[in-house]
Amino acid sequence: MRQARLGPRGGAALWAGKLTALMSRALHVGGGTTLPGDVSRWVDRRILTKLAAGLDGGSIVVSGTNGKTTTSALIRHILDSQGRPAIANQAGANLIFGVTAALVDRASWSGALPASIGVFEIDEASLPLLVTETGPRVIVVTNLFRDQLDRYGELETTAAHLRRALTQGPEGVTAVLNADDPMVAALGEDLPRVTYAGVEAPELLQPQLSHGADAKFCPRCGSPFIFEGVYFGHVGHYRCPRGDFERPTPEIAVTALEIDGIDEMRLTVRAGSESAAVRVPLSGLYNVYNVVLALAATRAIGVPLREAAGTLGNFAPAFGRLEKVAVEGRPAVLLLGKNPTGFNEVLRTAIQFGKGRYFLLALNDRIADGQDVSWIWDVDFESLKGVAQHVVLTGDRALDLAVRLKYAEVPGDRIEVVTGWEEALSRAAQATPEGETLFILPTYTAMLELRAVLTRQGTLTPYWR
Numbered sequence: 498m499r500q501a502r503l504g505p506r507g508g509a510a511l512w513a514g515k516l517t518a519l520m521s522r523a524l525h526v527g528g529g530t531t532l533p534g535d536v537s538r539w540v541d542r543r544i545l546t547k548l549a550a551g552l553d554g555g556s557i558v559v560s561g562t563n564g565k566t567t568t569s570a571l572i573r574h575i576l577d578s579q580g581r582p583a584i585a586n587q588a589g590a591n592l593i594f595g596v597t598a599a600l601v602d603r604a605s606w607s608g609a610l611p612a613s614i615g616v617f618e619i620d621e622a623s624l625p626l627l628v629t630e631t632g633p634r635v636i637v638v639t640n641l642f643r644d645q646l647d648r649y650g651e652l653e654t655t656a657a658h659l660r661r662a663l664t665q666g667p668e669g670v671t672a673v674l675n676a677d678d679p680m681v682a683a684l685g686e687d688l689p690r691v692t693y694a695g696v697e698a699p700e701l702l703q704p705q706l707s708h709g710a711d712a713k714f715c716p717r718c719g720s721p722f723i724f725e726g727v728y729f730g731h732v733g734h735y736r737c738p739r740g741d742f743e744r745p746t747p748e749i750a751v752t753a754l755e756i757d758g759i760d761e762m763r764l765t766v767r768a769g770s771e772s773a774a775v776r777v778p779l780s781g782l783y784n785v786y787n788v789v790l791a792l793a794a795t796r797a798i799g800v801p802l803r804e805a806a807g808t809l810g811n812f813a814p815a816f817g818r819l820e821k822v823a824v825e826g827r828p829a830v831l832l833l834g835k836n837p838t839g840f841n842e843v844l845r846t847a848i849q850f851g852k853g854r855y856f857l858l859a860l861n862d863r864i865a866d867g868q869d870v871s872w873i874w875d876v877d878f879e880s881l882k883g884v885a886q887h888v889v890l891t892g893d894r895a896l897d898l899a900v901r902l903k904y905a906e907v908p909g910d911r912i913e914v915v916t917g918w919e920e921a922l923s924r925a926a927q928a929t930p931e932g933e934t935l936f937i938l939p940t941y942t943a944m945l946e947l948r949a950v951l952t953r954q955g956t957l958t959p960y961w962r
């Protein structure tokens with residue numbers, strides 16, 4: 498137990514937050530993942546700083562567009578296996594209030610913390626404030642893609658938030674950056690301590706940028722990059738033709754990889770003269786990055802590469818991220834897709850690695866999903882053509898998906914629009930023959946709705962437990 502020094506005001510803030518959490522749990526209002534943070538901060542705006550100071554092992558924060566939840570979960574898994582359990586915020590509660598709520602929740606009524614280290618996932622726009630308030634030891638940036646434009650504006654604005662956070666980090670902070678994402682790599686210039694992580698598997702580079710690709714231009718001179726190829730989106734091997742910017746050589750890299758369906762992938766990871774074999778129950782190239790970034794982050798706080806790598810065999814995927822469930826007895830996989838690149842990658846994982854032929858696609862346009870659904874035109878739904886045997890479409894904007902799939906030339910007799918979450922799950926399961934897996938690809942709030950149904954049916958436990 499570590500005691501945070503809270504003072505009278507901080508103590509009051511902690512109690513106010515903990516009481517709020519108790520009440521929201523008693524009233525079943527969403528598990529209280531952020532409201533206690535709001536209340537605590539209202540009583541003492543320095544409460545997060547005071548509580549975080551009680552973490553004598555410091556904290557690791559993870560930001561970026563995609564992969565935050567899985568990367569954080571991998572880091573926590575490695576630390577757990579080292580006998581160093583971490584305090585972490587709930588997936589999805591990744592604003593400053595969510596981080597505050599996590600510490601308020603885990604602290605005792607007297608302010609003692611049950612762990613010495615924090616692992617926090619945080620939205621890009623909230624990162625500068627989190628860094629100021631908590632002074633982390635490691636900041637991980639996964640990638641930068643166009644997300645919901647109505648929420649954060651342009652990609653350059655997001656990059657500016659990240660740059661500000663990285664330059665104002667405490668002395669000794671290590672930035673762990675994705676070398677293969679040009680906009681993320683550019684953030685590392687002039688920083689005192691940077692570890693670049695990436696993938697060195699040129700045989701897997703694809704020649705063309707998919708239509709979801711964003712960062713095609715040199716951040717120095719604006720010339721279009723020359724891409725040797727991409728692994729996904731704009732993440733790959735690149736250089737500026739004018740020679741003023743190129744992909745940094747990653748210090749820690751995946752040098753070989755084998756993806757075996759959706760159940761397991763095997764990687765070789767190299768860092769200097771060290772190398773380690775990794776088996777991890779994940780799939781998809783985007784998850785290869787989550788793994789190497791997690792290994793780089795834990796290595797930055799002194800966990801040897803081989804030890805960390807050896808723990809990943811029994812990693813359990815985070816909720817909605819390759820999460821396996823049963824729907825009316827049929828095996829099903831939940832694959833969250835929040836933006837064009839994310840959706841492209843889960844679609845590719847389902848088709849290429851999962852050999853998926855039966856799908857449930859669920860599109861919502863609520864605040865957390867992004868209210869403008871035009872991004873579905875940047876998703877490569879053409880890959881379903883000739884593959885999909887049956888596709889159930891549901892959600893607030895199921896009809897937009899139906900139009901999109903029509904343009905993707907998925908035959909109309911294989912598409913079914915079903916209203917109602919329970920009905921959609923049921924219909925999709927019934928349409929999936931024995932021996933096949935149902936692939937469920939929802940946007941964020943659609944995933945929460947579908948999970949709520951599965952929880953009521955007893956196949957899943959609520960995510961806040």
Ligand SMILES: [Zn+2]
Pocket residue numbers: 715716717718719720737738739740741742
């Ligand atoms: Zn240039």
